[in-house]
Amino acid sequence: MPSNKKKTHRLRWTIIILLSVMAGFALGLYIQIIHDLPPAESISFYAPPVSTKVYDDQDSLFTEFFIERRELANLSDVPDYLKKGFICIEDKTFYKHWGVDVKAIFRAAIQNILHLRAAQGFSTITMQLARNMFLTQEKTILRKLKEIALALRIERAYTKDEILERYLNQVNFGQGRYGVATAARYYFNKNVSALTLSESALLVALPKSPEYLSPYRYPEKAKARRNLVLKQMLNDHIITEEEYNTAVNEPLNVVEHKKGHSIGEYFIEELRRYLELKYGTEFLYRSGASIYTTINRNIQAVAEEVLEKHLKTIEKDYKFKITKTKIDSTGIPDTLNTTPYLQGALIITDHRKGEIKAMIGGRDFSQSKFNRATQAKRQTGSSFKVFVFLAALDNGFTPADLVLDLPIVLEIPGPDSIYRPANYDHKFLGPITMRRALALSRNLVAVRLIRIVGPDLVVKYAYDLGIKSKLLPVVSLALGSCEVSLAELTQAFSTIANLGEEKSLIMIRKIVNKDGTIIELNNPATEKKLSEQTCYLMVNLMRSVVDGGTGYEIRKFYKGPAAGKTGTTDNYSDAWFIGFTPHYTAGVWVGFDDNKTIFKGATGGVVSAPIWGEIMSRIDSLITDDFPVPEGIIWCKICPKSGLLANEYCPEPREEPFIKGTEPKEFCDVHTLETKLHGEEEFEKLDRSALPGY
Template sequence: MKIKKIRIFLIPFLSSLIFFFFVIPLIYYLLSFDLPSLEEIQTYTPPVSTRVLDCKGRLIGEFFEQKRRVVSLNEIPRYLTDALIVVEDKRFYSHPGIDVIRIIGAFFYNLKSLSIRQGASTITQQLARNMFLTHKKDIIRKIKELILAIKLERSYTKEEILERYLNQVYFGYGLYGIEAASQGFFGKSVKDLSLSEACFLVSIIKSPNYYSPYKNFDLVLKRRDFFLKMLYKKKKISEEEYKKALKEKINILPLQKNRQEMGYVMEMVRQYVEDLFGTDYLYKKGLTIYTTIDLDIQREAGIALEKRLREIEENYQFKEKKKSHEEIYKEKKGEISPPNYLQGALVCIENKTGFIKALVGGRDFSHSQLNRAVQTKRQPGSAFKVFVYTAAIDNGYKPSDIIEDSPISIEITGVQEPYEPKNYDYRYIGKITLRKALALSRNVCAVRLIEKLTPEKVCEYAYLMGINSKLRPYYSLALGSSEVSLLEMVRSFATLANLGKKIVPILITKIVDSDGVVLKENYPSSEQVLSPQTAFLVTSMLKSVLDEGTGYLIRRYGYYGIGAGKTGTTDNFTDAWFIGYTPYLTCGIWTGFDKKKKIFEGATGGVVCAPIWAEFMKNVSNFYPNDDFPIPDSIVKLTICNETGYLATPNCPDIREEYFLKGNEPTEYCSEHRF
């Protein structure tokens, strides 16, 4: 009998010993294999999003796996952490990572209700789960969570656990951490949150989907009231603070949609940074990328381009028109085909620095990521004539020199048919000055010049000024037969605006890591490739394009400031261009279809693109002084006869003041209109 009693006592006792001293340690040992070590826990840092800023420090966009900005506990209001603790983990400062009392209470509550309605996870356990585990609900994950919670308590102080938790926790809508949530929902830093706003944010943590401010605002508000009530009951806030917070109206920001107008810029930034540092650095290391983009100028670029292209679609009754992003997806049921509507691109750079102030690579980045400002090459048409005339002026020609605008036929060795270019209007004026030939974009005159200069010489000047694409040295090059990118053309025209200095286009000025260490810095650089005098004379000629030439619509569309530029149109009206500049900015525009086809009959650069340039420049020119192009030394101004190009007499019926390089000015008076 006595032995039987001893046996009854010993069996449970020994079983308990075996369980506590062998089974539990064995489970702990086995499950710890794939858990992080203490060292890994102590050195763990959460992935932090990379911010991309404009030239004034304004946020353009972010790259992230988890959208997060890390803040210290000192930056988080005390009432926010108090609210979290009094509701979610009231024994936070006394338990070792696991709240045994809460576990027992939750067990009996769930047993009584015959369902799992109450959890028992501490803040430390939640941190362990968010840092290293999945959210899969099973016993193995739960045991791992308990083990990790104990490890975390051994690795960090309570304040460090609280700080890490608030920087780690998810708030929905891609927002990780309290700072990202504060910025995302309220547009302010967490340190600036009111008591009511702080409790509102903490209310979301329990279930970001269920307590979504955009789906169930009233539910979140009700839970906020509960947090405020608990703070008051626990004497963390006064009665006055409690009542004031209850009455405070909560205003959250509208749900943010992707900023499509920045898509092409962000993609260029992504490619640049990934090439330098790799994908992990971009998405996880919390970089700050400073760009040259000015959001105000960028916004005007997108508006001007889209406005004109929509006008064209409506006025010419295009069958295929650009639709909204939502319409595209709805019609294609998620299968997106390449865009077949009219496209466009715009690049604007600062002349002195090469800083890209605005870049639009297409009409809808979400529909097509092809960057038409940089990645595509198209024939520039007559916009390429600028290189022909620059080469001519630099080799002794004068703006007043007379050239024959009449039919031309050039025999080419090895080619059966002669080259016989035609003017756009199939008409001929006869003898005209180089200035007028450029302003009116007379094709025959440009071909006569390239014949005298040679195509190879024109290629040389194009490369010198900023073209990188391979050019074919044919006579048709004068009319833009070789394909180039929009950015190349803008850079080349900026060389003229910059008095002969070729700049390097820059999009990113600086990349800084999360510790403030500068990883990469780009500085403006330039090279004098043309004389200031040549650049000025060509600029003077290009001013006539706006005032009396193919760019006349620029004035009609309301831009009356200083400007110079050149239109471009290709055969069959498949591509339209306008590249223009002021003393401070150079802006280029291209329009056309991705799959080449006629835009419409008569779709010249002057008709399609010049109005876009005018609308854009009209709205951004006030950001810069209204100065004229500076006149360099050794430039003289004389009055000439427009019919002969010689010095004007009192009898000359058509005269103008013309600029010349000193020493290359005309010295003879007009003989056709004698004194």
């Protein structure tokens, strides 16, 4: 008898210990399940990541930044076919259970045991939402238990309709599209509210295996799955026999999406860097904000097409060996910066608004992310002469003044103490007007001018107009010895085009949060840098570069009013043209990343000006406006030989603009009745010592 009591006592303690162990195990498991689950309050405030939309200057969608490409839909906008279809296929008892379907769990367990594999699932819509919102996709018992616990919390936090709405905005439909609104837009180019029964059934079908059931890659499989959904909806009396027969015989009717090169990739990357730096990664990829930019889709597309066409022509004509950047096994280029083939960059602005309309930082964004329009700094060549001539015009010179185009030897600091600048053609034209000197890009005139006005003053004017890079106040600056970016030069030329009013170039018009709040509104900062009259004289001089000067190739394409300046470096490694019409300023650069020669004779006028001209002929051809003439400008008929008022004997007089009060008062003393009868030999005997820069 004592022995039985002893056994009973041992059994009782064994049971207690086993129950304690089981309770401890259960408690530990429970703690393991719930310890990293979100609290109930965070479930209530959860918002799925929504793509940030980028719009062009016409407020049309241009691109998106996203982790999951998604736009949200209200349940009231979702067709009954779509709502009931999902419930029919995914969770028939959705409106009856409390987050978990116990019968489904037992039913799935039996099937899985019979088949010795996971033959049937038991996730409810609430459990799927829990997984999609907060959990990973790993297939473990612990994750499934967490899914159940979280589903119970969600059911307490939301109503059934709220759960269904969140579920429909979370579902993955493939092709990077999440949520029924995004899927409807992508597959059918429709608002979700406009979906038909057949279209709704296809969307219900896709989440089972979005890639395997893709209507683009596997249309027959997608159609078979859609028809299966329709059959189930018929069996559940959601649709009628007639509706079923109509829908099951309809084609998929998904819209085609053209594959290929995306335009404006360098612009978008510049935009992305700005947004991420200012607002952070979370905002950039998950906020659902709307970014209204300045880019013009048509101008960008034309610019990319024309630039690539001209560069390919150069490569073909000069038999360049084209080698693409090598891509390693990770899919990353050997370098993110340089490429061995000919490159180009371009920026187009609407200088009246201070808006960037197009940006090209290179020929292939996938090969090189380096933006040659904003990040590269190259020697400017003769395009920098504009700042020298502008400083001269603002300090007493006029377009008709004569300056010597003759050899000059200068002593400069440093080991090479003798500086002998030369003209491109190694010829000399003697005394010529400011207009002709700029039109023909005479180096020796530019050197004389910078010596007269002073390198420090030229640097000041360049900075005032928008140059940011460091400039050394040396005489060689007149010939473009400095290194600046295309963006800086385009900004500076935009200021000239605006008659001295600097407008900081912008890429973003406004940023609107998903709740409609404007968080950034950009009106370009405006500052008066130079007088309208001085800048108009400069604009007028720069027109001669296009009309009969080094930029004459433009006229093969563009016939409207245009002004600009070519630029070429000594070894033909950089070819520039920066110019403007009354509406647009555009800068074009062509060269190799490693600074090698493009080809002998590759000047800005030969290489870059035709690109500029063809682009303008396609984006600005209907513009009839001319450059506005400000008050205070008068016109006089001038003799280009003397720079004085033309008399009746001057053979080629020219109308020239002057700031009122600076016009010449004397008549030409070169052309007289005697020179008309005997020629102009006497002109060569003039005392040149009085000419500027002698």
